[in-house]
Amino acid sequence: MKPRSPSRLFLALVAAAFLVAGPPTAAEPAADARVALDRFVDGLETFSAVFTQTVRDDTGYVLQESDGRMQLGMPNRLHWEVTEPFPQTIVSDGQDLWMYDPDLSQATVRPLGDAFDATPIAAITQPERLDEHFRMSLRPVPGGDALRLVLVPRNEQADFTSLDLDLTAEGDLTRMAFRDIFGQETVIRFHETERNADLDPAIFTFDPPSGTDIYRP
Numbered sequence: 001m002k003p004r005s006p007s008r009l010f011l012a013l014v015a016a017a018f019l020v021a022g023p024p025t026a027a028e029p030a031a032d033a034r035v036a037l038d039r040f041v042d043g044l045e046t047f048s049a050v051f052t053q054t055v056r057d058d059t060g061y062v063l064q065e066s067d068g069r070m071q072l073g074m075p076n077r078l079h080w081e082v083t084e085p086f087p088q089t090i091v092s093d094g095q096d097l098w099m100y101d102p103d104l105s106q107a108t109v110r111p112l113g114d115a116f117d118a119t120p121i122a123a124i125t126q127p128e129r130l131d132e133h134f135r136m137s138l139r140p141v142p143g144g145d146a147l148r149l150v151l152v153p154r155n156e157q158a159d160f161t162s163l164d165l166d167l168t169a170e171g172d173l174t175r176m177a178f179r180d181i182f183g184q185e186t187v188i189r190f191h192e193t194e195r196n197a198d199l200d201p202a203i204f205t206f207d208p209p210s211g212t213d214i215y216r217p
Contacts, residue, residue, distance in 0.1 A: 037149055039171040046199045047072040047173070049190035053082075058183030070190070076112060077204040091206040098206040106213045107206070134163075141166055146174060 048071045055064045068082040080090040089100040092112055100107045134151040141148050151163040159181055166175035172195075176188045208214055 037165065037167065040165075040167050040173055041074075042171070043196070045074055045196050047193070047195055048197055048199065049173075049193040051188050051190050053186060053188045056185045056187075058185075063184070071199055071203055073199060073201075073204055079203045089206070091204065093204050093206070098208075100206065100208070100212070102209075104213075105209070105211055106215065107208050108215045108217065109206075110217055145169055 048069070050069050051067070053064075053066045053068070054062060056062055066082050066086070067084045068080065070081075071079040076092060076094045078090065078092040082088040087102050089098075089102070091098045091100070095112055096109050097112050098107055098109045133155070134153055136152075137150045139148040139150060146166045146168045149165040149167060151165070153160065153162075160178050161181060162179065164175070164177040165173060166177075167173055172193055174190055174193070176190075177186065179185045
């Protein structure tokens with residue numbers, strides 16, 4: 001059996017995705033946007049959070065809602081696990097990127113390499129390359145004191161049109177949102193966030209369970 005097609009979330013995290021917005025209108029907003037992200041990544045070694053994810057089509061109809069946990073290690077290490085309703089695990093050890101589907105007992109692995117460039121996670125784990133991959137602008141978050149950093153990929157082959165990162169004045173990441181090239185919008189809200197917790201390094205490695213079919217595109 002062939003592996004299931006990658007989910008929109010997988011493409012968002014690994015090869016692109018996020019909410020339509022235009023490029024910066026002036027140099028000053030872009031500079032402020034960079035400051036907002038720098039505040040988040042300053043001194044960041046690990047970041048963990050519980051998340052809820054909602055996917056809507058281009059008419060606003062809810063296609064899927066899911067829950068899970070994200071753990072991030074600087075640089076380029078990721079453990080993203082969807083727990084409900086359809087389990088899925090994405091793991092980056094900094095060298096390879098794995099996507100595991102326990103329902104199908106299938107795993108896809110590919111070198112991290114350029115697959116990590118111009119992605120939402122790259123925006124956080126590779127801030128020094130932000131200007132290389134994205135155009136930036138900054139917007140206020142309606143009804144709150146957070147700042148919304150809008151990133152538009154420079155890569156015309158990206159699978160997403162723009163990415164939002166909502167960052168509080170204290171430097172906490174509370175929300176990510178994106179719209180893919182098909183008009184689907186994904187909103188991910190983070191809860192119970194924790195900076196620089198002691199994470200077990202083993203969570204950033206993936207050992208396929210016995211009997212797993214492994215595919216290497």
